[in-house]
Amino acid sequence: MPIREVKSLIDTVKAESVLLLCHQNADPDALCSAFALSELLKRLNPEMKVDIACPEGISRLSEPISAHLQIETASEEPNFGDADVIVMVDTNTIQQLGGWSKALRESSSPLVVIDHHASHPETENVATVCISDENSSSTCEIIYGFYRELGLTPSKKVAEALFTGMASDTKHFTLASSETFKAAAALVEAGVDAQEALSRLSVSVDVSERIARLKACKRAELVRFGDWLIAFSHVRSYQASAARGLLEIGAHVAFVGGQRGDQIQISIRACQDFFRQTGFHLGRDLARPLGEYLQGMGGGHSTAAGVNGVGDFDAAVKKAVKILKEKIGKSSSTSSH
DSSP: OOHHHHHHHHHTOOSSSEEEETTTOOOOHHHHHHHHHHHHHHOOOTTOOOEEEEOOBOOTTTTHHHHHOOOBOOOOOOOOOOOOOEEEESSGEEEEEGHHHHHHHHHSSSSEEEEEEEOOOHHHHHEEEEEEEETSSSHHHHHHHHHHHHHHHOOHHHHHHHHHHHHHHHTOOOOOOOOHHHHHHHHHHHTTHHHHHHHTTTOOOOOOHHHHHHHHHHOOOEEETTEEEEEEEOOSOOOHHHHHHHHHTTSEEEEEEEEEETTEEEEEOOOOOHHHHHHHOOOIIIIIHHHHHHSSEEEEEESSSEOOOOOOOOHHHHHHHHHHHHHOOOOOEEEEE
16 A cells, blocks of 8 residues: 555654655646645644645646645755655656756655656665556546545545646546546545636647747658657757647657757657557657666656756657667658758
């Protein structure tokens, strides 16, 4: 029972202070799962101090959710030494903490990792407790499972957070499993207004993000593996949004990078058909080895993954093409647009 592992660790070290960490630019699933977990820990021990910290703050999509639920988060680097236990929530690799990763590595506090991405070997090596469930549609679904394990009903506020995080990571439940729908139904029973919660996930795309998407399309290089179309491109920001945009206009896989100096950040997205028919897992089969190649880290889901590292973007593309070629066959054509 995963939550009992966490509770056992907290009890063993007699923790009075717990620090919950989200990944950079925390999305709704990261923010809401951290909030729901913080409320659960305080419910189990009202005297415990629980803080949520997000390097580089929260995403634009998370802002109205944070305001509505009144979630308090810190964006300044916390003092890791003050925490008796540290928990990474919805964060697959330490490198996703950005500039805070060094302080975490140097911390002597026990580390708990709770995530729904494929676990990363380095993360498993440094974590005292690693709870990874790739069958869950979101980390919020895992946290809801904690409440269910303990026989607790979430408060209305926590139920709203969990429902919103699930809805966000499943694209308004279009990628939800049967278990996700069961959880969502239970949260509605706990008081969630589904329509109202979903409306908070509608944020207009600003001009700079639109420009990034259009630039990604203009710069895209297309590689074809049989009937699969893989689009490679680069923009300085909004890589994830640009990758989603390339999928929407026809690519089966989109690989979009951004480079600042020798630092590289890459977002990779694939359609469900690509994963179902090839069995190629973006997080495990592409992002992880590419992260190692770039002396950084990579990981993620079967159809959504990310890489951070050091080096040259063109070299990263060549390595990615080589990996794809080995896994799904020879490329048949390449074209630039």
